[in-house]
Amino acid sequence: MKALVFGTTGQLGIELARRAPRGAALIALGREVADLTQPGACAALIATATPDIVINAAAYTAVDAAESDRETAHLANTTAPGAMARAATQAAIPFLHVSTDYVFDGTGTRPWREDDPVAPLGAYGQTKLDGERAIAAAGGPHAILRTSWVFSAHGKNFVKTMLRLGAERDTLSVVDDQRGGPTAAADIADALWTIATAFRDGRGQSGLFHFSGAPTVSWADFADAIFDRATLPHRPVVARIPTSAYPTPAKRPANSALDCSRIRAVYGIEQPDWRRSLSEVIRELEASG
Numbered sequence: 001m002k003a004l005v006f007g008t009t010g011q012l013g014i015e016l017a018r019r020a021p022r023g024a025a026l027i028a029l030g031r032e033v034a035d036l037t038q039p040g041a042c043a044a045l046i047a048t049a050t051p052d053i054v055i056n057a058a059a060y061t062a063v064d065a066a067e068s069d070r071e072t073a074h075l076a077n078t079t080a081p082g083a084m085a086r087a088a089t090q091a092a093i094p095f096l097h098v099s100t101d102y103v104f105d106g107t108g109t110r111p112w113r114e115d116d117p118v119a120p121l122g123a124y125g126q127t128k129l130d131g132e133r134a135i136a137a138a139g140g141p142h143a144i145l146r147t148s149w150v151f152s153a154h155g156k157n158f159v160k161t162m163l164r165l166g167a168e169r170d171t172l173s174v175v176d177d178q179r180g181g182p183t184a185a186a187d188i189a190d191a192l193w194t195i196a197t198a199f200r201d202g203r204g205q206s207g208l209f210h211f212s213g214a215p216t217v218s219w220a221d222f223a224d225a226i227f228d229r230a231t232l233p234h235r236p237v238v239a240r241i242p243t244s245a246y247p248t249p250a251k252r253p254a255n256s257a258l259d260c261s262r263i264r265a266v267y268g269i270e271q272p273d274w275r276r277s278l279s280e281v282i283r284e285l286e287a288s289g
Contacts, residue, residue: 001200003027004051006034006042006084007058011152012098015189016057021197027051036060036076043087053196054088055096056081059128063102064249066124077127082134089140094199096192101148101180101212103129106253111216113259114146114208122250132208141206143195145188145263148212148256149222152185153284158219162226163285166236176220176240180256181212184277191269198267205266210258213274225275229282 001024007013008030020026027049034042036058046054060066060076081097088095102125103118120126132144151159165172191211198204217225220240227235243252260271 001025001053001196002051003196004046004049004054005029006036006054006056009155010057011150011155011157011185012057012188014154015152015185016055016192019186019189019193021193031058034058036080037072039075039080039083042080043083046084046087046093047091050091051093053094053096053199054084055192055196056084057098059098060124063122063124066127067122067249070123070127073123073127074130077124078130078134081131082138085135085138085140085142088142089138092140094141094143094196094204095135095138096195097131097135097142097144098188099132099144099146100125100128101146101253101256101258103132103146104253104256106178106255108255111257111259112210112255114210114262121253124250141199141204143204143206144208145191145211146208146258147183147188148180148258149182150185150188151182151278151281153281153288154185158182158222159226159278159281160285162223163230163232163282166227166230166232169236170234171237171239172223173239173241173246174220174223175243175246176218177242178252178254178256179216179218181214181216181258182222182274182278183211183213184272184274184281186280187213187272187277191263194269195267209263209266210260211263211269212258212260212271213277214271216257225278226282229279231286
């Protein structure tokens with residue numbers, strides 16, 4: 001299987017390369033080659049590479065910055081994926097893409113299903129939703145994975161931020177009224193490779209799929225779990241605060257829990273336990289110093 005992957009330095013791109021199945025030929029394109037603000041150029045790379053599968057692991061993920069930089073966010077999250085999906089469709093190549101829980105408004109308490117109404121609260125969520133629609137409209141074989149609260153030993157994420165601040169402070173204030181499923185980038189990579197293999201073998205099914213870690217927790221719960229596993233000079237106290245006490249330019253959904261039953265039914269992919277993955281990430285971080 002020859003896989004063309006957009007995004008090499010982000011959390012997911014790194015894990016896709018690390019966890020590629022035996023025998024997979026990986027063509028990983030970084031920003032210096034595949035700039036998402038140049039959608040036509042990104043689409044042309046698909047025709048040039050002639051892969052068996054395309055995986056888009058690149059995106060504009062600065063949620064707050066997107067509120068004031070909508071044009072760039074739209075290019076990267078909507079226009080570029082749409083152009084790439086059309087190029088893949090023309091070549092009859094399956095296109096795999098990662099989206100977000102931010103397409104929902106976060107109301108209610110039950111986990112969101114793929115067919116639930118969407119209502120993004122901000123520019124980031126809207127551009128990702130528009131990207132989903134552009135990919136589906138391209139009409140080719142595709143799978144879109146909506147995920148949430150991504151973490152790994154790489155890049156910028158909540159786990160690394162908590163470990164850094166936890167080593168400096170005795171008390172950390174963390175939001176306790178937003179709930180979701182933390183998801184390891186390694187687990188997302190494994191899910192994407194499973195789907196890619198299914199398409200290669202003629203078993204791929206197109207559509208939207210939810211994939212996130214379990215169990216559902218608040219950010220404050222997640223922070224406590226991080227400190228329970230980490231080796232720090234002292235264990236900081238997590239002060240639980242409401243969202244209203246931590247205002248941000250972009251609103252976050254209060255309920256980000258995702259119902260992952262469809263991906264299990266179609267691809268046999270189980271919802272991963274983020275606590276196991278968190279322990280592995282912390283071990284990696286501590287081993288690397």
